[in-house]
Amino acid sequence: MKVDLKENFDLxxxxxxxxxxxxxxxxxxxxxxxxxxxELPNSHVPKKLDDLFGExxxxxxxxxxxxxxxxxxxxxxxxxxxxxxxxxxxxxxxNGSTGFQVFFDDVTEDKEHYELALEAxxxxxxxxxxxxxxxxxxxxxxxxxxxxxxxxDFEPDLEKGINFYKEGEHRxxxxxxxxxxxxxxxxxxxxxxIVTAKGNEKWVRSIGEAERSNGKTIGFYGVFQDxxxxxxxxxxNEELNNRMRAAVQSAQIGIWDWDVVNNxxxxxxxxxxxxxxxxxxxxxxxKAWESALHPEDxxxxxxxxxxxxxxxxxxxxxxxxxxxxGSIAHIxxxxxxxxxxxxxxxxxxxxxADVTKLKRKDERLRKLLDLTEKQNQKxxxxxxxxxxxxRSNSSNISMLSGMLLSNIVKKExxxxxxxxxxxxxxxxxxxxxxxxxIRIQETRYSDLHGVKVLPILENVLERINATIVxxxxxxxxxxxxxxxxxxxxxxxxxxxxxLLTNSIKYKSPQRAxxxxxxxxxxxxxxxxxxxxxxxxxxxxxxxxxxxxxxxxFHNNEDAKGVGLFISKNQMEAMNGxxxxxxxxxxxxxxxLYFNNNE
Numbered sequence: 305m306k307v308d309l310k311e312n313f314d315l316x317x318x319x320x321x322x323x324x325x326x327x328x329x330x331x332x333x334x335x336x337x338x339x340x341x342x343e344l345p346n347s348h349v350p351k352k353l354d355d356l357f358g359e360x361x362x363x364x365x366x367x368x369x370x371x372x373x374x375x376x377x378x379x380x381x382x383x384x385x386x387x388x389x390x391x392x393x394x395x396x397x398x399n400g401s402t403g404f405q406v407f408f409d410d411v412t413e414d415k416e417h418y419e420l421a422l423e424a425x426x427x428x429x430x431x432x433x434x435x436x437x438x439x440x441x442x443x444x445x446x447x448x449x450x451x452x453x454x455x456x457d458f459e460p461d462l463e464k465g466i467n468f469y470k471e472g473e474h475r476x477x478x479x480x481x482x483x484x485x486x487x488x489x490x491x492x493x494x495x496x497x498i499v500t501a502k503g504n505e506k507w508v509r510s511i512g513e514a515e516r517s518n519g520k521t522i523g524f525y526g527v528f529q530d531x532x533x534x535x536x537x538x539x540x541n542e543e544l545n546n547r548m549r550a551a552v553q554s555a556q557i558g559i560w561d562w563d564v565v566n567n568x569x570x571x572x573x574x575x576x577x578x579x580x581x582x583x584x585x586x587x588x589x590x591k592a593w594e595s596a597l598h599p600e601d602x603x604x605x606x607x608x609x610x611x612x613x614x615x616x617x618x619x620x621x622x623x624x625x626x627x628x629x630g631s632i633a634h635i636x637x638x639x640x641x642x643x644x645x646x647x648x649x650x651x652x653x654x655x656x657a658d659v660t661k662l663k664r665k666d667e668r669l670r671k672l673l674d675l676t677e678k679q680n681q682k683x684x685x686x687x688x689x690x691x692x693x694x695r696s697n698s699s700n701i702s703m704l705s706g707m708l709l710s711n712i713v714k715k716e717x718x719x720x721x722x723x724x725x726x727x728x729x730x731x732x733x734x735x736x737x738x739x740x741x742i743r744i745q746e747t748r749y750s751d752l753h754g755v756k757v758l759p760i761l762e763n764v765l766e767r768i769n770a771t772i773v774x775x776x777x778x779x780x781x782x783x784x785x786x787x788x789x790x791x792x793x794x795x796x797x798x799x800x801x802x803l804l805t806n807s808i809k810y811k812s813p814q815r816a817x818x819x820x821x822x823x824x825x826x827x828x829x830x831x832x833x834x835x836x837x838x839x840x841x842x843x844x845x846x847x848x849x850x851x852x853x854x855x856x857f858h859n860n861e862d863a864k865g866v867g868l869f870i871s872k873n874q875m876e877a878m879n880g881x882x883x884x885x886x887x888x889x890x891x892x893x894x895x896l897y898f899n900n901n902e
Contacts, residue, residue: 598624783823
């Protein structure tokens with residue numbers, strides 16, 4: 305059965321304010337929703353779009369003359385003498401015929417709220433903030449701290465600031481915005497939810513601008529505003545009007561009207577295009593819809609239709625369809641059920657829109673964000689390696705120099721000179737490795753390869769030999785000489801250095817320190833264990849924060865709370881993981897798990 309939209313699709317009973325208009329602004333068809341929307345009597349028959357608005361704006365006329373899509377917000381005075389703001393959305397017919405679909409939406413409340421917000425902004429106190437990437441510092445004004453409900457002496461950092469945003473979509477969006485600002489200087493203006501220090505959820509607006517020098521971002525700054533009341537009111541209004549505005553969310557919208565009593569379904573032209581169904585083969589519309597559904601979504605979609613008819617929930621869902629060429633499309637479906645005086649369903653009127661491109665774009669953006677986060681993590685790891693590895697070597701040389709000056713025995717002096725020479729060589733090796741890291745970062749730093757473990761471990765022990773001697777530590781190594789892991793040599797060096805120096809730093813004063821390093825192959829993984837008999841860690845209290853940035857667990861003046869954080873990120877960069885078992889006053893064992901599949 306061939307369906308002609310103008311002849312067979314009757315808009316009269318549709319609650320959606322919608323008209324079909326020709327290029328001369330003449331109204332071809334209109335829904336009863338239009339009469340209700342413009343407060344007109346049911347007997348009124350508007351002839352032209354001008355009858356609803358009066359003189360049409362020039363921008364709207366121009367787009368009609370050029371057959372273009374257009375959205376215009378038009379002020380009118382209602383029949384009751386009140387100011388109204390109407391959004392008119394024009395979409396040309398997609399079937400080759402001349403004319404437009406025009407949807408109307410009342411945005412008066414949104415407009416009023418927006419104007420009130422602009423007026424309030426002139427007198428409101430808006431917080432400010434600034435991030436200095438050179439000094440690695442962050443500043444929050446008093447108002448910004450008040451919005452976050454933190455004390456006036458609170459010292460923020462970038463990680464803490466980001467963690468105030470609600471976990472999930474809101475935190476992901478601020479991370480994406482900040483990353484883009486740092487990488488390319490792109491400004492941002494986002495409205496997101498934070499969870500304050502007192503546990504309250506609050507809508508805020510964060511606006512940021514980059515500060516750049518020589519083509520690089522050296523910092524960024526902006527303003528921070530509490531928009532909770534305005535935002536929640538706006539969301540409430542949007543939710544109430546969401547069904548009626550569904551038809552204007554996309555130019556390619558399919559409209560359908562299902563007579564439930566007689567099981568007669570009418571589709572407009574776009575529905576045939578969206579579902580890729582031949583009009584000449586269109587016999588029973590509901591069965592055609594069912595047959596197009598993806599097998600995995602069919603039961604759910606038909607069940608949601610049944611729930612809507614029963615009045616248990618609105619029909620508002622996304623389902624997949626299979627087109628004639630075998631491709632899959634994602635369809636957004638929304639509808640409203642109309643009932644008789646006894647509540648029995650008479651008809652469903654709704655819209656369908658193809659949202660496949662939006663789905664794919666969302667997937668691409670998430671992949672891009674993941675890639676950006678990984679690249680940022682690699683840069684962070686590089687900076688941390690520079691800081692810790694160079695410090696370890698220079699500290700060892702400084703310690704040996706002090707020992708040399710305090711000993712006058714020639715034999716001892718020669719011994720310390722040899723150790724200083726060895727540490728100097730290791731320092732040069734570290735610099736060479738860091739240069740190699742820079743080279744890899746410029747190409748494909750993520751490429752992993754097989755690395756022998758024992759030579760790296762022996763080099764690390766030589767670098768900290770003075771520290772080992774001073775602490776009187778016994779280091780036992782139990783692993784095959786040929787054992788290898790899939791990784792990156794500078795990362796392994798940094799991890800081994802952190803674990804060994806931590807064991808020495810947190811040794812028990814009650815017994816001689818013993819460190820045992822073992823390695824074994826378990827299936828497709830290699831496990832390296834670093835065991836000591838030191839102070840140990842209270843895992844019941846500290847397990848969640850163990851690998852966190854700046855988290856310390858003993859009152860050691862040298863504790864920075866960075867080493868384990870670095871090691872965890874480096875292991876993850878090598879597709880591995882790090883775990884710990886520990887008992888207070890007995891010691892700790894850190895396990896490094898490496899994936900052997902290159």
